[in-house]
Amino acid sequence: MEGTNHTYRKYSFPKQERLSSKKSIDALFTKGASFYFYPFSVRFLLAEENATCHQFMVSVSKRNFKRAVDRNRIKRLIRESYRLHKHLLNALLPEGKFLLIAYIYTGKEIHPFDFVESKLVDSFKRLKSKIDK
Numbered sequence: 001m002e003g004t005n006h007t008y009r010k011y012s013f014p015k016q017e018r019l020s021s022k023k024s025i026d027a028l029f030t031k032g033a034s035f036y037f038y039p040f041s042v043r044f045l046l047a048e049e050n051a052t053c054h055q056f057m058v059s060v061s062k063r064n065f066k067r068a069v070d071r072n073r074i075k076r077l078i079r080e081s082y083r084l085h086k087h088l089l090n091a092l093l094p095e096g097k098f099l100l101i102a103y104i105y106t107g108k109e110i111h112p113f114d115f116v117e118s119k120l121v122d123s124f125k126r127l128k129s130k131i132d133k
Helices: 022-031 068-092 113-132
Strands: 033-037 040-046 055-060 099-105
Touching (some): 022 099, 033 113, 068 099, 068 113, 099 113
Antiparallel strands (some): 033 040
16 A cells, blocks of 8 residues: 555554553543433543543443443443544544543443444534533
8 A cells, every 4th residue: 555645544442541540540431521312321531731641430230230241332332433443532622622531321221333323423523512601
């Protein structure tokens, strides 16, 4: 593919984009804002100035899904749709602004991938309107 001038989007989900720091998660859940967008409850917080990318986490309640297989399936669906569409999030925010985002799955059943994907993309638009306020 040498010599072509195509622009390629990086569809990866590296470790630095995963929200795993206890300090960051605590800040997100204490200081962050939230909204509900079925089947998600979305919490978000503007990251500190030294952030280099958006950080993202997924949570699925053990109360609604007793079997770990089901919880893991839902988390995999959400992470995959985020991985494929995170470039939309970069386009919505001004350059140099990054978010800490937590998606809490509140639905009672496992939805198909295309449903989860469309809801996640729509939630990005809602997220933009919340940040602009």
